[in-house]
Amino acid sequence: MKVFLIGYMGVGKSTIGKRLASSLGIPFVDLDREIEKMEGISISEIFVEKGEAYFREKETQALLEMVRSSRNAVISTGGGTPCHADNMEMMLKSGVVVWLQLPAAVIAQRLEKSQSERPLIAGLLPDALTDFIKNHLESRLPFYQRAHIAIDTRDINAEKLKALTDMVLAQGESKP
């Protein structure tokens, strides 16, 4: 089974992805790290040196490789992955898609510390950061809302992780 984690930057896709993967007993893969391996430079460097359009091409290519592989995995995607090309359709067809959710204000607080590693928000001052995230998140909702499962990622304790694992397994049963 493949499980795709989608959601805005800073919602905890990697952290929760690792915990979910271990709960399901399958490997964890971070799509951004796969792109960095393919390109030999960081995501920020890709944006600066080659531009966002180039990054989106590589992102779709890396996702396609995951979809085509026979490996089971929990795959953490980038915040923009479901919103470009046919990526969301591809994920919905080939696995279980889980949307990790947080309110914009909480995301803004969390991202203040790691802004510099994220090219789309690097350099924005706190007020501008919150406004940007509110609008940007809103524009992405139509994509995120198509996920099979949605979950708020505040305080994911052992009980909530178990409930998520069970929901994923139930959804996975209806997959080919």
Ligand code: S3P
């Ligand atoms: C992006 C999110 C980032 C990374 C890139 C673009 C986005 O991943 O893919 O900087 O468009 O939201 P995270 O969501 O893991 O930060």
